Amino acid sequence: DQQVKQNSPSLSVQEGRISILNCDYTNSMFDYFLWYKKYPAEGPTFLISISSIKDKNEDGRFTVFLNKSAKHLSLHIVPSQPGDSAVYFCAAPLIAGNNRKLIWGLGTSLAVNP
Amino acid sequence: NAGVMQNPRHLVRRRGQEARLRCSPMKGHSHVYWYRQLPEEGLKFMVYLQKENIIDESGMPKERFSAEFPKEGPSILRIQQVVRGDSAAYFCASSPRFIAGGLGEQFFGPGTRLTVL
Numbered sequence A: 001d002q003q004v005k006q007n008s009p010s011l012s013v014q015e016g017r018i019s020i021l022n023c024d025y026t027n028s029m030f031d032y033f034l035w036y037k038k039y040p041a042e043g044p045t046f047l048i049s050i051s052s053i054k055d056k057n058e059d060g061r062f063t064v065f066l067n068k069s070a071k072h073l074s075l076h077i078v079p080s081q082p083g084d085s086a087v088y089f090c091a092a093p094l095i096a097g098n099n100r101k102l103i104w105g106l107g108t109s110l111a112v113n114p
Numbered sequence B: 001n002a003g004v005m006q007n008p009r010h011l012v013r014r015r016g017q018e019a020r021l022r023c024s025p026m027k028g029h030s031h032v033y034w035y036r037q038l039p040e041e042g043l044k045f046m047v048y049l050q051k052e053n054i055i056d057e058s059g060m061p062k063e064r065f066s067a068e069f070p071k072e073g074p075s076i077l078r079i080q081q082v083v084r085g086d087s088a089a090y091f092c093a094s095s096p097r098f099i100a101g102g103l104g105e106q107f108f109g110p111g112t113r114l115t116v117l
Helices: none
Strands: A010-014 A019-025 A032-038 A045-051 A056-059 A062-067 A072-077 A086-096 A099-104 A108-113 B005-007 B010-013 B019-024 B031-037 B043-050 B053-056 B065-068 B075-079 B088-095 B112-116
Touching (some): A010 A019, A019 A108, A032 A062, A045 A056, A045 A062, A072 A086, A099 B053, B005 B088, B010 B019, B019 B088, B019 B112, B043 B075, B075 B088
Parallel strands (some): B010 B112
Antiparallel strands (some): A019 A072, A032 A045, A032 A086, A056 A062, A062 A072, A086 A108, B005 B019, B019 B075, B031 B043, B031 B088, B043 B053, B065 B075, B088 B112
């Protein structure tokens, strides 16, 4: 059961344009979301997060939007740069009984073309 | 402040041998998480530990896998009698604060790539 879904396995954009990465979730108990970026042969690095009390969080070129009614969030990168080429993971903490873990999407591979 | 350290970076084992993966969290971090990434797949949670305690091991296979985070020293993920299907990248992460139940921003190590021949 994939509680966090990233339905686009890959995305290709031109340098300077906007990249939009999407994430859907099914568990209405999720109230905090994180985006991570991963380069090949490296561990993921934290990018940006958002709490469910907000619908937007911005950090430089990165903005995350949350639509709770649609159970959907998106990461916008503007302007996209070749160094942004990586796999992007959406994740949400699950805290239920004895379970305390991050639930991860399968990732979207972003390619930014010069 | 050094980041999360994992060693070895690459580990080759033959079927039936034991694999020991080590993780030293960032200084001051008492929450450690282990993940596995199979080829062409996303990250799968395995286990969440605090010092000397296993908090959530719901992602860990019931047999052959164990994890510990002793009071002193690194966290260890141990795989006994490895099989080819254990070949994967194993990532360790740590976090400092009890945000979102300890599951806020996690800092990842570079991973250990296990190959079972």
